[in-house]
Amino acid sequence: MINYSKPLLIIGNGARGLDWTKFGIPIITTRLGIDLIESDNPLFAGRYGLFTDKPSYLAVKNADLIISVGARLDPGFAGYKFEDFAPQATKWIIDIDRKELDKIKATKKLCMSAKEFYGKNKDLDITPYTYDKWLDQIHAWQKKYPLKLTGSYKVIREISDQATKDDVIVVDTSSSFHTAAQIWQIKKGQRYITTGGISTMGYWPAAIGAALASGRRVICITGDGCLQMNIQELATVVKNKLNIKIFVLNNDGYLLIRHTQKKYFGRLAGEGPKTGLGFPNFHWISLAYGIRHTNSIEEAFKGKDPVLCEIKTPYWEKSQGRLDSLVKENL
Ligand SMILES: Cc1ncc(C[n+]2csc(CCOP(=O)(O)OP(=O)(O)O)c2C)c(N)n1
């Protein structure tokens, strides 16, 4: 039995293909591990990252043991100050990549695959155990601090509610990368693919590969800026009659860049129509490529044809759950 009362299991892409609920330990996922546990599983403790939410933040902050498997705990996940990450916890890191292990401070580092670790849990003294009080506390935080369903949070939550367990979800970078990671409710069976550490705008045509490889419907979430990069791939989607529902969150430019410029530089440049950035009319673009255009999520989900669903979101939308703000809040 583990001698800890507030353990957390952190799983990333390297932990794929195994059922981590068998340990009975509350689970936090990375961005690339979002689909490793469904959102309504009682052991789901949240998703951590530069944008997270209060319940996940509090779980990590108060944990006394962190067991991280197949996640490299990079700054995009753990924050830019590693000493603020799970400050009270003993840290066990399991990673097959020695170079990644060398980068971080931990109590115990095990250089092995997730599969090997999974099979070794008896030697490592990890046995399933019900952490009633700790889990109750996490559930209480989840109830007390829900994300506000406004702007793109509301939009993505609605898309998520209408998605089925058989869908593959592909998410581009920028604000929707964070918002979807925060608000998407994973149903068991869904595959969730996103750009991860490289964070390249124009990742959205990964939806084409996902559709062709899986034969499943693909829900693709992107921004007006990200769509522009690789917009030519709309032709591939149409030509191959792929069942891809593309949701474009249109906030008139580069929202994340806009916020960064305001915060650090005090003036805006090249982030929207008034500062030199122009986008085409996406309805006309849809007509030109021959893809169905709609502004309704419900309409988008009708039929098996490709769709470009354009939804307006606020120009100055504020992201929720910024990790650096939560650290300052001293919760
Ligand atoms: C290829 C590439 N160029 C530039 C960037 C820097 N960048 C990150 S987010 C972003 C703006 C994205 O705009 P949009 O898709 O409209 O998303 P929003 O933040 O507005 O929701 C830029 C320019 C990047 N990540 N990748």
Ligand SMILES: [Mg+2]
């Ligand atoms: Mg935008």
